[in-house]
Amino acid sequence: MSEIAVYAALFASAFLSATLLPGSSEAALVGLLAAGQGNVAALVAVATAGNVLGSAANWVLGRFFSHFRDRRWFPVDARAWERAVQWYARYGIWSLLFAWLPVVGDPLTLIAGVLRTDIRWFIVLVTAGKLARYLALAASFLWWSH
Numbered sequence: 001m002s003e004i005a006v007y008a009a010l011f012a013s014a015f016l017s018a019t020l021l022p023g024s025s026e027a028a029l030v031g032l033l034a035a036g037q038g039n040v041a042a043l044v045a046v047a048t049a050g051n052v053l054g055s056a057a058n059w060v061l062g063r064f065f066s067h068f069r070d071r072r073w074f075p076v077d078a079r080a081w082e083r084a085v086q087w088y089a090r091y092g093i094w095s096l097l098f099a100w101l102p103v104v105g106d107p108l109t110l111i112a113g114v115l116r117t118d119i120r121w122f123i124v125l126v127t128a129g130k131l132a133r134y135l136a137l138a139a140s141f142l143w144w145s146h
Helices: 003-018 025-034 040-068 078-098 105-114 119-145
Strands: none
Touching: 003 025, 003 040, 025 040, 025 119, 040 105, 040 119, 078 105, 078 119, 105 119
């Protein structure tokens, strides 16, 4: 696989993983690290960028389509919606540092859009949390593999 294809595949995986669609960017990152594909810093940067942009897509969905949340086709079920609302109400904007968490993270980014969180703060906080997660994952893998 060409180097560009490696980064493109990781970006796509990270983007989809951050949306309300299923995906596993962590597995993709570790798989590429295990295969010795790409530069570690570049892989972490690409995974972070894709994941943050996927979360920004959720923000846009929340900002402009939340009035459809009672429809069957809306991508967040009522339970996940309520958990995310409670989490955001309890911790406020700082909860976006945890947008990488399974189950609550994706709806949390959607709720941030619904509540009209400033996109600049959204990007800063979501990027910080997701970058820290990918750095920790890469560092852990590299430590265990050597």
